[in-house]
Amino acid sequence: MKRKPGVITGYAMKHLFKKPATIKYPYDKLKIEPNYRGKLKYDADDCIGCNLCVRDCPTGAIKIINVGTKEDKKFECHLDLGHCIFCAQCVDSCRKGCLAFTQDIELAVMDRKNFKVKL
């Protein structure tokens, strides 16, 4: 094949009249797939406090704490977003379906204390 410089010219010129492929991020939102793994969601009603999620968490980000009494158990889930790697293994490990992920991915905060959240 005969080689010459500037083969891409015509192809490049076409793009002058096309919409850019990039978006202006904070103004235009990204398309997030419905099963994208974002921040966790916790439903305390069904939780039995088996701590399987805590055992399987690779980074030790999740904690289930019993705030009620021994007889009348009431659970709270504490998550450290700075440690969470959004693998959603806890969602798979949970037998009762108390944990789920949301599509919330804009989690930046100005103070690292705010990473520790109660779900």
Place this chain on the structure above:
Amino acid sequence: MSKEITIPIGPQHPSLKEPGCFTITLDGEKVVKAVVGVGYNHRGLEKACEARTYIQDLYIIERVCGICSHTHSTAFCQAVEELAGVVIPRRAAYIRVIMAELERLHSHLLWLGIAGHEIGFDTLLMYSWRDREKVLDLLAMLGGNRVNYGINTPGGVRRDLEPQMAEDIKTVLDYIEEQNKYYIHLALSEATLAARLGGIGYLSRDDAIKYGSVGPVSRASGIPDDVRVIDQYAAYDDIPFDAITDDHCDVFGRAVVRVLEIMESIKIIRYALDNMPDSELVAKMPRRIPEGEVISRTEAPRGEDIHYIRANGTDKPDRVHVRAPSEANWHAMAHMLEGDYLADVPIIIAAIDPCYSCTDRAIVLQDSDSGKEKIWDWQGLRQYSIDFYKKRGFDASQIKVAEKKIII
């Protein structure tokens, strides 16, 4: 008169995306000697794996490499499954293949862009990364994340491939195929590309064997070294495809191998989507893995990826070892660099698609006088750095260091 100068490429350099140091001795613009220095990024992954359960290890292993995360987790899962004597369901094997090939697509498109950038052809970078973005969206749709898909689990896969997803994948594949045909046309007909890629970084077939190159580097030297063919895993035994080889032996050949592999991957994904059997997704896995040791191989986009696991009967491995493909390709690097121009150094380095932190496993310090191995603890290292900077007129001993408890 000829005066040689030594120029360091790295550890911080715009052409390297991760730290690595190449000490290049130049005679004019010609490279006469190259010394490859890697090892800036040791992360202690293998040791960390020993302290965690197999399920937790999966997510560490997935983060060995940012680009070939699926390959690493596949190799790890295969090893664990073999130790436990579990056979994964057929549908899970097919989904693994589809993910692996989509990963290869995005990795090769990424490489094409990097190669364009290294030779100052940023337009190619922008176009190929724009197309790669579509593949990343597919991966996010299937796995739930753009980079660490997290679709593997010991015993199978975590998510199913819905019919609608298969349709989406096919649409994107058509687009990528068309684009890739254009890139092949471009690579073959653009004069400046051919002038910059052809004839540099020469690695003959014999040298490729001698230095133990893997992946596209060895395939570009004419060695049909593809784990998908020679040691079939997952569902590759069902799927017809060809291993791409090329006999250019140079950077141009490596580019050709990669663009043709994109076409081959598209073929594989299409076949897998059409012939996917219906079955369970996960086989039952025990938490405690019986004693034994195993080696598992997969074909990463960069070459052969080897995982070794020794189990001791508990839910934590006794030893995990990862040999990432880039590690095998570093050995030929100095040989490829010598004799070429300085302008070719970045593209020759980029041509093996290097992954620096995948490579860095452990450093053994040898005393330069006695040749004995030496182990330094944290305090020793800190003292060494204080002395090092004192000699250069900077006293660092007063700087307070947080004595953080290191999680094993």
Place this chain on the structure above:
Amino acid sequence: MLMALFHILIFPGLLFLGVYGLIMAYLDRKIYARLQNRQGPPWFQPLADFLKLLGKETIVPELANKKAFPFLPVLALAAVTTAYLYIPLWSMSSLYPFEGDLIVILYLLTLPTLCFFLGGWYSGSVYAVLGSVRVITQLFSYEVPLFMALLTPALLANTWSLSGITQYYAAHPLYILINIPAFIVAVIACQGKLERVPFDLPEAETELAGGTFVEYGGRLYAIFKMAIDCELVVVASLIAAVFLPFYTGNPWADFGLYIVKTIVILFIFALFRTIMARIRIEQMVAFCWKYLVPLALIQLIVNLLLKGVLA
């Protein structure tokens, strides 16, 4: 006297050139981005870069020559600004025309290149030194075709004054067509002069990490950047004056026409930058001497013959 100062400092001198340079830099980046299917920067990006650099600390490296290092960026900018005064912009004549000003402009345009070389050479970094060696090697390969391409139209016009050339071609517009090969040579050689892809070897980001400018930072780098942006304007104006001498006679319309002409030339420059890979230094030298110089020589012979016929 006051008028001369106004011309030098405000219009069309330093201030206008600087502002237009920033606008051109923006357009260059925007066109480049749009050709690559990207959004591109907002309109104020070059200005923001410039102001940010001005606010940064100026560091002179320990190994650098303390006197020459801070002086060279200023010299480069001064040379470019001076050259701009001798180029016809909105009329067929420049502000201060004299016989032989074409040679002076070409000389003044070589000065920034020499400043890049010396700046790199004196900064004491191995990347910068390699970059400056490339600057000089490159200079030897594109300078000859560029000079020949710009001097052959002068030959036909029988004058060494840029204003004279412009007037001659404005009077004989058909002769412009003869100079098309010279125009092509000039545009390609100017890519080398402006150190843009495919001839951006001196700064080659991926090999030399910025090459000649690697040690420059803060205000000095801002001035260097400004000199490069202004050089783009000056070179585009020069090519417009020599090869595109179209005028209406109305100063305002001509000024608009000047803007259009420079932007067209900028578009060609940006397109060149988009469609090619950076070539190696030995390929660059071979290309310039094998293709550009013979093309310029043919143009020279054609113009000489034509001159004989016309006379």
